[in-house]
Amino acid sequence: MGGGKPQTPSTSLPKLVARPVGQQIHSIYKERLGQFTSNGQYSSQNLQAAMYEGRASDDEHVKLQVYSPPDLARPTFEEATSHEFKDTHAGVSFGPSWSTHWFKIDLKVPRHLQEKERLEFLWDADNEGLIWTEDGEPLQGLTGGGKRRIEWILPDSFRDGKSHRFYIEMACNDIMGNGIGDLIQPPPPNRYFQLKLADIVAVNLEARALFVDFWIIGDAAREFPEDSWEEHQALQICNEIMDTFIAGHGSQDSILRGREIARKYIGNVDSSKVYESEKEPHVYAIGHCHIDTTWLWPWAETKRKIARSWSNQCDLMDRYPEHRFTCSQAQQYKWLEALYPKLYDRVKSKVKEGTFQPIGGSWVEHDTNLPGGESLVRQFLYGQRYFESRFGERCKTFWLPDTFGYSSQLPQLCRLAGMGRFFTQKLSWNNINTFPHTTFSWVSLDGSQVLCHMAPDETYTAEAHFGDVSRSLSQHKSMDQDNTGLLVFGYGDGGGGPTSEMLEKLRRCRGLSDKTGRLPRVKMGDSVDDYFARLEKKAENGTEFVTWYGELYLELHRGTYTSEANNKWNNRKCEIMLHDIEYLATVASLKNSKYQYPKKAIDDIWEDVLLCQFHDTIPGSSIEVVYRDCDELYAKVFKAGGKLLEGAMSALEFNATATHDSELKAVNTLPWRRAEIAKVPDSEEYALVSGGPGLASVETFSGVSKSTASIKELEEGVFQLSNEHFEVTVANGAITSLVDVSEDRELIPQGQKANQLVIFDDKPLYWQGWDVEVYHLDSRQELRPRKSYIVEKGPHLVSLCTETKVSEVSWVKTTISLAASVEGQPSYIEMASEVEWRETMKFLKVEFPVDIRNTEASYETQFGINRRPTHYNTSWDMAKFEVCCHRWADLSEAGYGVSILNDSKYGFATAGNLMRLSLLRAPKAPDGHADMGHHHIRYAILPHAGPLDHRTIRTARNFNHPFKLFRGSSIPNASASLLNSIQLTGSPALVLDTIKRGEDDEDVSRGELPTRKGRSVVVRVYESLGGKARGCICVDGDVLPVMKVAKVNLLEDDGEEMKFEEGKCRIELRAFEVATFRLQL
């Protein structure tokens, strides 16, 4: 016992509390929190009532005038402001859908507001807008419709009591286009938007700050587990804030005291200093605005969405030093540069500061299922060259959050384009299996790897809620290796990206983590590249990230391999055309010094083609007007391309002296010799065209050739077509027997029918244009043909036409042809279909049951082959009930196989021994008329003894690249020899895919990047079958004086110098490797 005075015993009862106290009813005190900030019945009594200190909207202080351009025009600032404006006021409605209205606004801040801390102008018409200064500088975007971005902070210069003018360009669409109710239904043309708000307000910034404090602490009370002290404390803090506000009758003092109470839980969150604590973050937040280049709106609107969104971000960066914003798609930057030069300069200065961060390295955020190999290369080449030329740097991270599945060759291609990192997230949309990884190493067909991260929050348009931060760890699937995640936040598609409110919320989340804990610690201020650099460091230090081999197949949106067939047809034809243009123009530029390699024209075509490969364009998930725009663009591209081909051909003097009866010649633009029977243009005659690479001969048949094709009607409606290789029996339009004569092998199982047209009911769960759902398979119906008749009787080619009625409004006319066999060339049965298609929610396919057994089928993909199951053993196998192929799909067993070739299709399925090529769909949303009309489709059956090999690869290419026939009398030798001056010999698995001029050659460069001395030819080769292959690039030195050969990457940076002697460069490629070489002249 201590000393001191002895205590006098108290006579009163010992008490801790003077009154009965019950335990709070947790649920009621939690539910109560909603009262404090909601807009409901208590809004005149709660914090909402304190948000504004004053307001003015009368005509004297807010004077509105409008100019409404006719015909849905979108005039520039200069055009629009040169017109007369008429008086208008809030309450008026503006429309129709897609129209533009320019408002001239004269603001006069009333005296009683002039001294207030923060003045804002609020504008809400439920649609999008852009604020312009009086002299034509875009300042900031606006997005109405409730919660998004309706405020513009008035400059201090407006406080002088005088009238100040600015403009608002209103676009009559909301952030998701113009659909009403159901997002994806075709937009009605007559939507109107009421101008609901055009007010000057004085903002109570402390009330606004308390609102966000309370929101985040309230979330902690709602979302932390009830068995945590952090949850209980959050609830107590929130109730204390409310009680203080009530006790103070909502006074400013009670608001300030509320903020003080909040600081007990979240600390001081009023500046970016909140991020300066040394503690290790788990969640790296990055601002983003996903702007679909087309989707529920056309390109013309996208261009304005970019200006609205990016100007917002520049403004936010001025106010929030921690803010970092990342944005992909070179095309969008290029549009900004051309259409909004002042804003572009502002963006450029932010890029320099490091706050606005270009990413992705591709031209657009493109689909990766459908574009061909060279298209993928060019997405990177054009994208990276743009970023490098404008911002002095290439991108290091490939950014593709929203694409419908990811090609198995992407890791190789993006690595070869300087990007070893990949960000995505779309696989979280799988509706069958959950993708098991968040951070992993993704392995290409050739073994190349990229470090891949999928935002664990499963979105790229997060609103930076407490829950987004929390899910960035709770949904993380790779925490055995790493416990960090990227949080990608900001409204997309016209929502304008991150808002100040989102940045305020994140500050509070961080404050909460540091002061109280339990919430993953979020950090702002880094870049996506910083994030990946940390992961790479871990990998270097021995962390073994989980691996995923092959394609990242999206278990959804399988209809996009088929929807909007015309668009896909155009893409395929453009890819072929560009291949030919570059090959011929390269040769022409080396032969003829007067001929200028048409770099700009080629670039323009490529950029247009790449643009149409955007991830909602080529897949077929955009609205109708987008496809009308594409049709126009493709028409322009084909016209320009046709001229380039002509130009190159005439520079090669191929048709210099040609007359109508000059000799027929042909060019084979493919890198191997080939021979085919072809119809002579403008004649009924056939000819054997053979030769190449390069020039080929055309021999018209005089009399009967050695080999013939024949056709006979065996009995009514039953025909037999035959040549040296095959006997094909066709009954009722379907192939009931296909015999390989030399192998003595029947390919059609007994009683089954190949080339059978089938139709399915096609009503997916929701996303019509995107999806075909697994149950459509249960509705299969065979189409019965009406009649078949012989069209061509031989001897060089026989053909049989079958007419099939689909319904009262749709029909198919299919011509089955068999040409006489050509020595040394594989023979195939070709089908050419003409379709009139007017169906509703139906899916047309054609079937090929074959007597082949294998648990895997093969499908061509870019520069390679994907193998996929033909069975439904597991849900992962079953999910691939419809897959993507390029020019061919193949089912082979030991000793024999069948390939199905096509000229413009991408959807395929192989179940058991049944192969099915998808032809046409008929979705009614978002394009109400998708695929309605006339179609031409070619496909073929290519049976082959032995395994799947180069015969399929080459024949499928031949099928897509017809010989170019022309009339010419004397072809200069130099031209002829130049055309085949570069040859690839050795393993037939090697494909010489592309020949082009070096991007930066002195005579080619457009000056955007430093030039290289001299002239060069770039050749791209890939290994097509999946094994190590050796070959030789052989150059005819007499016509092509190559000095040296270097291996380069896709961006044409020099790599290893190759041994090059006597015109020969020996090469060895690993399985499915894509290798590019520069031949320096």
Ligand SMILES: [Zn+2]
């Ligand atoms: Zn998208």
